[in-house]
Amino acid sequence: MKWKHFLSLGLCSILAAPVAAEDLYVFVPTDVRAKAMQQDISAVCPDVSVTVFGRGKDFRAQVKKAPPDAILSLLPVIDRSNNYDTVMRGVANGLTEEEYVLVSVDRALDLGQIASKKIGVVDLLGRKPMGEFVSQLFQADIKLKRVTKQEDLLPLLTFGSVDGIFVSERLYRQIKNRSNLNLVSTSLNIKVGLVSAALASKGAKEKIVSCLKKFDAKLNGTLGVDQWRVL
C-alpha cells in the first residue's frame, strides 16, 4: 500500500504547487487610468498576471527587461515589439482598423501644407520611431508634438501649441464631447490597426484568448473594440 501513499502524496504536491500565471502587459492609451484598467482586467482574468502601463516608455522598458508571455496594445506597438506574434485582433464595427483624422480649431488643415505644420500625437513608440511611423503614414516629414496621455491632446489645441492633432475618429468624437472648441476634422484616408493581442510563446494562447473573450462591453469600449477575432 505504501506506493499508493507515495502516489497520492505526489499528486497532491503537484496539484498544490503554485502554477505560474501567464504575464500580460497592456499598453493602450485611453482616458481610464492604468490602475483602474488593471483592476478591471485582473477581475475578469484572475489566472493571468496583468500589468497595465500608462506610458509607452515604461511599457517598452519593461517588455525589454522582463518579457511577458503576452502583450495587448495597438497594432503599431505590437508590430515594433520583436518576438511577439499577433493571435487576436480587436474588432470595431466589423473592422480591425480604424480611420484616423487630423483635428484642428476653426479651420481644416490644408494637407498640401502638412510638412510645415506641427501635429500633436499620443506617443506610442518613442521620439524617433513615432516620427518615422507618422511620416510614413502621411508620406511626408511631419513635425510632431508628443504627449503621454490622450487627454493631453485637447490642451495642445486649446493653447495653440500645435496646428492639429492626429487621432482616431473615435477619439475625435470623445474630444468633441468634452470640448466646446470649434473643432474641425480633416479626413486622411489613413487607417491604423486596433488593439490586438500578441504572444511570445504559443503555450499561453488558450489562457489569453479565454481572458480577452471575457472582457465585457464596458472594458471593450474603453479599449475601442466591440469584439475579438482569433487568428
Add this chain to the structure above:
Amino acid sequence: MASSVNTQKDYKRFWAAFVPNMSKLRQLLFIVLSLLVLPNIALAQDDDDKPTALIFTAQGQAFNEVVAGITGDLEEELSFETYMVGKSSKVSEIEEQMKKLKPKVVILVENVSINLYTKYQKKNPDAEFPPAIALAALFVDRYLAKLKNATGIRYEIPAVTSIVNMRGLLSKEVKKVGVVHRKWTAGMVAENARYCAREGIELISYELPNKDSSMDKKLTKGLKTLIDKDVDALWILNDNSLLNPQMFRSSWLPVVGKADLPVIVGVRPFLNTKWNFGSFAIVPDHYALGVQAASIIGELMDDDWEIGDRDIEQPVSVKKVVNISVLDSKDVKYRKDKLSQMDEVVQ
C-alpha cells in the same frame, strides 16, 4: 567561395601590415583582443559625440520626476548631466559646469536654478549662451524676461484645463466660474478668461489689492460677491498671500466651506475632508512636464539649436484628484462612471 578565400587573405595581409614582427600566436591574440576592444572604443566615441544637455535642478521628489521625464526618451540622442543646486549654491558653480561641459542646451528646473543661471548670464554679458528651457518654477514668465536665449513651460495650471477636467466629471453644467485674485495677477487671469471663453466658460474675477491691512475682510467680501453671482464653481489660485493659514481660517473656510459649490484647488492638501473645502485638486504631472520639456529639446535639435520666436508653453498634462466625500456633503452630483479617469479618488 572565391570571395571568402580572398577575404581571408585580405585579413591576413591587413594584420600582417600592422603586426609584422609578431609570432603567429601573438598575432592571433592581438587580433582577438582588438576585436574585443574596438567595438567598445567605437561605442565610447559614439557617446562622446552626443551633444550634452546640462540640467540644473533643485532637490525633491517632484523635480526628480521632471528630470526623469526629460531624460527618459532622449537618452539615446543626448548626453545628460544633472547638477543639483540649492539655496546655498553659488554662481561660480554654474560657471564651472558651463565651462566644463559646454552644453548644447541648458535645462533649469525650479526657481533656484533659474535665479542662479540668470546671475550667471548677467556676470558674463558678452558670452554666447546655449538655448535654455526653464520649467517647474513659479511665475516663470517674470524670470524668462531677464534671460537670454531661453524659453520655458509655465508651472501654474491654466483655469481652462482644470475646469474642463472637472466639467467632465460633474453631472451639472459648468458655465460660470469665480476666481478671487490680487491685482498683480490680473494679466494672467485675463488670459485664463480668454481661454475659458472659447470653451463656453465665463471666468468671473474679483480683484483684490496687492497689499491691504484688511485683506481678510476684502477676501471674504470677494468670495461672497462671487457666490451671489451664482457661479457654478470656484477656482482658487495658489497665492500664498491669500491662502495662508490665517486667511484660510478667517475667510476661506467660513465662506467656501458652507457654499454648496465644487471648488478647484491647485495643491492636494486643500482636499482634506474635515475642512469640507476643496473638491478637485488639479496639479502638475511632473513626469509629463519633463516629457513636454524633452519635446521642446527635440524640436530645438531639429531646428539646429535655434530657439527663434518660440512662445512660453502652457503645461498640458495634469494629475486629477477628486474628493467625493466633499462633493457628497455639498450635494454636488457627479458621474461615478468617470471616476476611473481620476488619478486619485478621496473618499
